[in-house]
Amino acid sequence: MTTxxxxxxxxxxxxxxxxxxxxxxxxxxxxxxxxxxxxxxxRSLIWVVYLLxxxxxxxxxxxxxxxxxxxxxxxxREEMILRYNVSVDDLPSLAMVAFDPKSGDIRWxxxxxxxxxxxxxxxxxxxxIHCGYSMFAKMEEKLQNFSTTHKNHHxxxxxxxxxxxxTLLTMADSYLPWVTLSHAIAIFGFFSSIIAGSILTFLNVFxxxxxxxxxxxxVIIFTCVGMVFATFEVIFSPxxxxxxxxxxYFTLSRPFGLSTNVMSVSIVVYSGLYAxxxxxxxxxxxxxxxxxxxxxxxxxxxxxRSLIWVAYVLxxxxxxxxxxxxxxxxxxxxxxxxxxxxxxxxxxxxxxxxxxxxxxxxxxTGDVRWRNVMTILNMSLxxxxxxxxxIHCGYSMFVKMEEKLQNFSTxxxxxxxxxxxxxxxxxxxxxxxxxxxxCDGKWIIRREIT
Numbered sequence: 001m002t003t004x005x006x007x008x009x010x011x012x013x014x015x016x017x018x019x020x021x022x023x024x025x026x027x028x029x030x031x032x033x034x035x036x037x038x039x040x041x042x043r044s045l046i047w048v049v050y051l052l053x054x055x056x057x058x059x060x061x062x063x064x065x066x067x068x069x070x071x072x073x074x075x076x077r078e079e080m081i082l083r084y085n086v087s088v089d090d091l092p093s094l095a096m097v098a099f100d101p102k103s104g105d106i107r108w109x110x111x112x113x114x115x116x117x118x119x120x121x122x123x124x125x126x127x128x129i130h131c132g133y134s135m136f137a138k139m140e141e142k143l144q145n146f147s148t149t150h151k152n153h154h155x156x157x158x159x160x161x162x163x164x165x166x167t168l169l170t171m172a173d174s175y176l177p178w179v180t181l182s183h184a185i186a187i188f189g190f191f192s193s194i195i196a197g198s199i200l201t202f203l204n205v206f207x208x209x210x211x212x213x214x215x216x217x218x219v220i221i222f223t224c225v226g227m228v229f230a231t232f233e234v235i236f237s238p239x240x241x242x243x244x245x246x247x248x249y250f251t252l253s254r255p256f257g258l259s260t261n262v263m264s265v266s267i268v269v270y271s272g273l274y275a276x277x278x279x280x281x282x283x284x285x286x287x288x289x290x291x292x293x294x295x296x297x298x299x300x301x302x303x304x305r306s307l308i309w310v311a312y313v314l315x316x317x318x319x320x321x322x323x324x325x326x327x328x329x330x331x332x333x334x335x336x337x338x339x340x341x342x343x344x345x346x347x348x349x350x351x352x353x354x355x356x357x358x359x360x361x362x363x364x365t366g367d368v369r370w371r372n373v374m375t376i377l378n379m380s381l382x383x384x385x386x387x388x389x390x391i392h393c394g395y396s397m398f399v400k401m402e403e404k405l406q407n408f409s410t411x412x413x414x415x416x417x418x419x420x421x422x423x424x425x426x427x428x429x430x431x432x433x434x435x436x437x438x439c440d441g442k443w444i445i446r447r448e449i450t
Contacts, residue, residue, distance in 0.1 A: 005092060006059045006060075006062050006094065007059055009058060010056060013054055013055045013058035013059070013117075013120055014051045014055035016120075016121065016124045017050060019128065020123075020128055021047050021050065023131040025039060027135060030135060054120050054123075054124075058116070058117060061113060061116035062094060062113060062116075062117075063094070065109055066095060066096045066110060068088075068093050071107075073088050074101075075095075075097050075101050076095055077089075083347070096111075096113050098111055098253075098255075099257075102257075104257065114183070118188065121181075175345040179237075179239060179252060179346070182237075183234075183237050183253075186237065189233070189234075190230045190231060190233065190234040193226055193227050193229075194230070194231075197224070198227075200219070201220055201224070204220050204223075214287075214302060218283065218284055221280065222281075225280060226277065229277060232266070232269065235255050236270060238251050238271075239251060239252065243338060245359055246337055246338055247357070248356075248357045248358075249271070249355065250267070250342075251263060251266075251354050252346060252348060254354075260352070263354030264355070267354060267356070268321045268322075268324050268356065271324050272318060272321030273317065274320075275317045275321070275379075275382055276314070276317035278383065278386050279312060279313045279316045281386070282385075282387075282390055283309050283313065285390045287301060288393070289393035289396060289397060292401055293396070293400070316386070319382060320379060323378035324356060324375060324378075325356070327375040328356035328357065328372065330350075330355050330356060330357040333359060333362060334357040335350050335351065335357070336363075337363045338350055358372040358375045360376075
């Protein structure tokens with residue numbers, strides 16, 4: 001039975017590979033018909049081998065890297081009895097335990113499962129994204145010489161292709177595959193952040209000889225906060241789920257055997273780091289604005305006055321985190337409201353989870369739960385202040401910077417323009433950080449008609 005379970009997972013991998021192959025076929029059918037010879041005759045066996053290889057790699061990797069050893073059995077024993085009334089010793093099972101429950105050491109052999117599966121999925125989705133985006137961006141121009149019927153045929157097939165990978169991820173009631181995928185992406189993001197951040201910090205400290213004022217240190221601080229943020233994400237793996245009138249902030253992981261209370265505090269600190277990151281971007285906008293329009297005020301970024309901005313970032317980060325912790329405390333009303341949803345989507349008992357839940361209305365009476373609503377007001381206030389600063393400074397620089405920089409040297413002018421574009425990019429990435437999680441599974445949103 002264990003072998004059959006492994007084969008089943010291999011079929012899932014092969015299905016994703018088949019979709020990637022369809023993307024390649026459609027891409028070549030539109031942009032390079034000569035390559036369609038690889039889908040004819042004996043050459044078509046290439047794709048059979050492609051499917052078999054990645055399906056086998058997934059299945060064999062799952063079988064080898066997640067064999068249920070004694071540590072895993074002991075770790076799951078009580079849980080399986082509680083949830084399914086079965087003994088784990090009698091089950092055909094594959095179990096991945098990322099950390100040793102006693103020592104807290106990483107079980108690298110089990111984690112290789114994530115690495116193996118992430119590698120396979122990265123290849124397939126890279127193919128789909130490249131081919132899909134190319135067709136979306138260039139297909140209209142390419143199809144101009146086609147007949148109307150032929151053109152509509154290609155467009156219809158393209159839409160069908162785009163629907164297939166989404167359907168595979170959304171057709172199940174359980175959202176656990178999203179959580180697994182999101183954690184794999186978080187691991188990738190963690191290593192990317194640490195490597196890129198370390199290189200950037202090294203260059204700023206040892207290689208950059210000419211940087212305006214304290215901007216170097218702002219960049220270093222921003223980079224370090226980003227690395228800490230990525231570290232928190234990969235360790236505590238927080239998730240957000242929206243259900244009707246409730247917003248649920250929780251984690252399914254329990255690293256180092258930490259208690260529920262400690263885990264709840266950890267995910268609150270994580271959310272405070274997000275607020276601090278946005279505040280740092282706002283501070284950079286202020287610095288760049290003054291560097292262009294009022295250099296005298298840059299004295300507030302020098303010496304002891306620079307502590308003003310440290311206090312600014314810490315204050316709003318703490319306000320966000322403390323507000324989430326106080327106003328988002330999960331009471332009995334919230335637990336009962338989300339209990340069935342959490343069991344259905346994550347196979348988890350809400351009583352056992354580190355969780356913060358905000359239920360805007362009482363499910364029974366319909367009354368506004370002002371304590372929970374204060375979470376939204378608190379976060380909205382903080383974000384309004386930060387984005388007001390960014391919008392004011394950004395718009396002013398966009399409108400007036402060209403005129404202001406006319407007396408600057410060409411290199412100085414280009415430097416300011418480049419920094420301005422970088423600021424806008426940081427703002428966009430920071431503002432969309434949580435929204436993007438709706439794609440990788442961190443934010444899982446479900447609205448239902450009640």
